[in-house]
Amino acid sequence: MKTSFVLGALTVAGLAAGAAAAGTLDDVKARGTLNCGVSTGLVGFAAPNASGEWEGFDVGLCRAVAAAVLGDSNAVEFIPTTGKTRFTALASGEVDLLARNTTWTFSRDVDLKFEFTGVNYYDGQGFMVPTELGVSSAKELDGATVCIQTGTTTELNLADFFRSNNMNYEPVPIETNAEAQQQYLAGACDVYTTDASGLAATRATFENPGAHVVLPEIISKEPLGPLVRHGDNNWGDIVRWTLNALITAEELGVTSANMAEMASGTNNPEINRLLGTEGTLGEMLGLDAEWAQRALAVGGNYGELFEANIGASTPIGLARGLNAQWKNGGLLYSPPFR
Amino acid sequence: MSTLTDPRKESFSVSMLIYDTRYRSTTIQIFVLVLVLMVVFWLIRNTAQNLSDLGKPIEFGFLLEPSSYDINQRLLDYSSRDTHLRASLLGLLNTFVVAFLGCITALILGVLIGVARLSKNWLVARIMTVYVEMFRNVPVLLWIVLAMAIMIESLPTPKAFRGENATASMYFSDSVAITNRGIYIPEPLFSNSLGNLSFLGDSSVRFDISLDLMLIIAVLIAGFWTSSRINSWASKTQNETGIRPTVWYWRLSVVLLPLLVVLYYTGFHLGYPALKGFNFQGGTYLRNSLIALWLALSLYTAAFIAENVRAGILAISKGQSEAAASLGLRPGPTMNLVILPQALRVIIPPLISQFLNLTKNSSLAIAVGYMDITGTLGGITLNQTGRELEAILMMMLIYLSVSLTISALMNWYNNSVKLVER
Incomplete structure (x- = not known):
């Protein structure tokens, strides 16, 4: 406010x-x-x-x-x-x-x-999940809790992607990349979605980048x-x-x-x-x-x-x-x- | 014969507007008013002009465009195909939810703490002092963020409930799950539901009313009304005969029995949350953002209300409690029957402003991702449509009307408990 x-x-x-x-x-x-x-x-x-x-x-x-x-x-x-x-x-x-x-x-x-x-x-929008979830495709994300940065095109792409694939999700809107990172690492959300380059950049700052995987689907064009x-x-x-x-x-x-x-x-x-x-x-x-x-x-x-x-x-x-x-x-x- | 001369007819001249003390203050006031109006008018015109130069004239058509985003906590049905107006409405309802829960919790906590702070028990009084000073003197935003951080970091993830060697378990025979994403509690379900009444068709402000809920409320109201009639009959009998008939089981059963019949008839049962896929499904989901915001806002505001309550109680002269004691009243009844009713008229006016503060502070919701009106209309809608001025103006208007409504309600209550002076 x-x-x-x-x-x-x-x-x-x-x-x-x-x-x-x-x-x-x-x-x-x-x-x-x-x-x-x-x-x-x-x-x-x-x-x-x-x-x-x-x-x-x-x-x-x-x-x-x-x-x-x-x-x-x-x-x-x-x-x-x-x-x-x-x-x-x-x-x-x-x-x-x-x-x-x-x-x-x-x-x-x-x-x-x-x-x-x-x-x-x-760029294009991608998804990152912890490897231990065993998810290999974004199509398997039905019911997942997804962290998104609010006020971005990713928010709209996400809504469209889940809607067109008849899947449900729980959006967790977040202001900055740092907060999203914190919530994702604490397990408050299963998935973090943003531009694939942003995912790579975020993953690089993790203590153990190998424990997280970027899913192959790119769901949007992001020039x-x-x-x-x-x-x-x-x-x-x-x-x-x-x-x-x-x-x-x-x-x-x-x-x-x-x-x-x-x-x-x-x-x-x-x-x-x-x-x-x-x-x-x-x-x-x-x-x-x-x-x-x-x-x-x-x-x-x-x-x-x-x-x-x-x-x-x-x-x-x-x-x-x-x-x-x-x-x-x-x-x-x-x-x-x- | 004496001649009467008329008093000299005063002719009005313009200079009198300044030099005549009768007119001077009015002249100055009008002059200042015109200046202020000119500045306001200039600001509005300048803004409107610049916006239309930018190609963004003020218009509200965007409210009827599809919102294209999802909202997690929905009190009405909503999908990303609904309009921005409906998204704003859902946000407003979320604001109401957290403000309502917060005001009630803050009031209860505040009264308890305010009374406890005056306790003769040294430890209790000091602990309450520490509480009040701690919460009052740290910005509420920090409390909100802290509450959220504690929830996220300290509670188990849904994953921890899964598998053979789960590290977390549900409470109350598997009916309540406490996770870092929020708390899942059983939800009321009706297998012979009477259905819903839909209002306003397909418009952006459509809503449903559950007939089951309406029936239950109607039965409860009827039950309580009958119960109070039985009570007054009992009092009447007591006044006439001196013996009060035993009616408590009558009073209880006129409330409970019809309710049980209705619950049985509509097939009432509880839906329990269960771990399915990524998250718990079923049950009522209290999101971590709601809990963090609710908790922080009510703990923070309770500290202020406690001070109001304490001030109200201290404002009552000590003679009142001494008089009550001399009449043989014990401390409990003294507080309830003598002190608090008098203290209320001191407590309620500042209480109104605390309720308003809590409602307005709920706009900090976005810090934890709670989708209130600031998160929907003032956040995503504003951002995706680029209609800053319109969205902010609408939000200001909404908060203004909400605050004025709360004020009006509380003033009405204040008038009804005010000391009647003769």
Whole structure:
């Protein structure tokens, strides 16, 4: 109740402020920091490390945008949002950019008046159960108690999945991933359901990850991506093309290691356009020529970000799968830099 | 002949609005009122304007869209295909449930603790002081979360009841199961049920009324009415003859016998919970979220009510209890017949505000995942439809009407127990 009231008040106040100011880019430059909405703590995607610095896959995108716009990857104010508070935070202008495992759906895009600027992770909703339950398929979950994060698309998918399979379940709505983890481990629910990447990330933090299994069924499409408010297309373009720059850089083989060398000029015109040694793409965005170089310098290209935060060598251990480049059979396909 | 001169006719001038003390205060009040109204109007207009600029004009059509989410504790039939309005209604009923249970428990506990705190027994009085100070001075949200954490972490999971070497067992000859997901108790069932009466067809606010329950209530009311008639007949006989006829078995049987007949006729029996699949099935399921919220809210509010009760009792002059003692009344009757009736008029007004507090505090339910009106309308519905302002406005209106209703009821009760002064 209390938070809702605060949110309501914030919405009203924020809307009043939001309409007066038009250019998010100018606001960010004037402020000197980028306000980036992230999750309250999902290891690998966005979580503070031991020294209190935010790190993760989504955080990497925030830093890349900050570097492109402000020239400083640390000029980011990370604002933790729950599944419930995130849209209000974005709509009210509290955050400039929301990079929080948010599923791109029709109603969020059209009805909630947001602009999804691309997909940085192709995901799907899965189920995790303790191995000792002996469950091997989600179809065997009739009558189970299921922990869900409230205010997410998973809540709706879950209702649809059980309904279409004529099964009953007992939903236990939970605010944050941490609380869900606590209830699941204490046995207050049999199943924890969220995006498969989130399950892998959560499982990795368990004392004994081997005692839990992620069921094979993926019951939904969850294209996760960064989003901004409707109505500021220039800002939307900046976020969209920063993400595309990371993806294109991987496709073209530009890494944080060889970027300095490539920035002095290559035979590939697209690399030159990307890195700003040819053409005026940066100016078209309202930035300078080296914007993409700075974005890439933060954590490298998409593939490097993936490997460093959630890839096979990390405790989370996600395979590229759908998130491989289109040339490798994945879905990552950035429009050309031309 | 003397000439009478009329007093000089005062002509009104605008400057008098400020300089004439007769008008000045009115002028200032009107001026301030206009200012306040202008600010309010500006706020409303600005919000409406900005919302429509964002393409989100205020409208309530979303309430009739399918909600698409499930609710665990349902007092009415509901599925994810029902509307947001019905989901909100179910949430409201859940709020009522926990507020009603909480108010009653808090009242009973509060009175007991308040009286015990004045006990002459040093230990009892100190323990109650510790209780009151402990609960009063820690935010209720922490108590709610603590109650939930204790339930989840300390009680056995349903799994522990399974198999040959089960580590947990059910209570009361396998009729009650206490698990960390909640408590399962036997439920009343009727094998020759009279069925339900359905109201309001297919609309979002449809509801059923169980005829079995109605019949039982009707029989009970009739029984108690007859019983009270027998009692007044007995008093009348006593007044006339001086001898009171023995009627307790009559009074008992007019209540119990018809009830037993009805229960037999409708095939009343208990449905016991049994472990099936992942969870216990059958029986009435009191969810851990309900219990944690109920417990924490009533323990917390009881501490405040105890202080009200103590203050009420202390407000009665010591002469009253001394007078009662000199009439030969023992401490028990003194408290019941002399002190409490007088203390009530001091206790009830702050009690109303404690009941209101408890009802409003029940909106903290979401901390433990209890689906009250804040969890449904102000939580999932708000989030899935993105109608923040509408949902919050509706919730404010609902809490306002609920609080005003409770106030009205309690004020009515207060007036009926008020000391009549002549």
